[in-house]
Amino acid sequence: MNVFIIGVGLIGGSLALDIQKEFTSATVYGIDQNTDHLQKALDLGIIHKKTTNADLINADIVIIAIPVDVSLKVIPEVLDQVSDTCLVLDVGSTKEEICEIIKKHPKRRNFLATHPIAGTEFSGPNAALTGLYKGKTNIICEVEKTAFKLQEKALDIFSKLGMRIRYMDPKSHDKHIAYVSHLSHISSFMLGKTVIEKEKNERDIFDMAGSGFASTVRLAKSSPAMWAPIFQQNKENVIETLEEYIQNLENFKALLEQDNFSAVYAEMENTNHIKQILSGIQEVKLL
Known part of the structure; x- marks a missing residue:
């Protein structure tokens, strides 16, 4: 062959x-x-x-x-x-x-x-x-x-x-993958960009970055030569996911500004359901 x-x-x-x-x-x-x-x-x-x-x-x-x-x-x-x-x-x-x-x-x-x-x-x-x-x-x-x-x-x-x-x-593939893959990469790239622009001293990033930051920003190391064309081809779906993501960020920011920390807690608690979803995926993959 x-x-x-x-x-x-x-x-x-x-x-x-x-x-x-x-x-x-x-x-x-x-x-x-x-x-x-x-x-x-x-x-x-x-x-x-x-x-x-x-x-x-x-x-x-x-x-x-x-x-x-x-x-x-x-x-x-x-x-x-x-x-x-x-x-x-x-x-x-x-x-x-x-x-x-x-x-x-x-x-x-x-x-x-x-x-x-x-x-x-x-x-x-x-x-x-x-x-x-x-x-x-x-x-x-x-x-x-x-x-x-x-x-x-x-x-x-x-x-x-x-x-x-x-x-x-x-x-359907392109719509779903925009949420579960493409948005993740954009989020990681932009988190990395935000930290780099704010933290001018690279040593501060190195000393203070924990495993949470490292895992969240991991995808920002991905190849732009591969990902820019993906975002271009899936532009409409990616924009839709970004609009929803940005709205969630704006809502979370508003709760903080309002000192509504019970709602902040509820938002995070509700999102904890992702643990059950992802654990189910892992169990299927292990079969």
């Missing part, structure tokens, strides 16, 4: 490592515009060989793990070049625009739109790690538009990598 990974950073590189582990006969090829990343992926054993788009005709599977704005151009080009039996899938964080742009492509049946909900705040080949996807949810959009045999091929890979499958239409 010839597996081509376009984009050998955290997401693509981690997929490459897990595929090598579970499919020992697979040969993993890497394609990346960053030649240093490509060489590093080869040196680290993330890929077996470097290659280019010219060899895509030999691919059995192509995994596209690049920023979503670049994917809009690359996915149709890849579909133009692959064989009729090749599975092409992307793993980007937005789905509606990508599904729209390839909906009339002659090889639409070769494409599967997926979004594994996995990652870290790090990027590049050095960030790739085995087991990243075990127990994680993989959202698949418009599965009915993919050839059945290629669906089976993809599901076999996802199953062996330990992923849970959830089916969703692209519009």
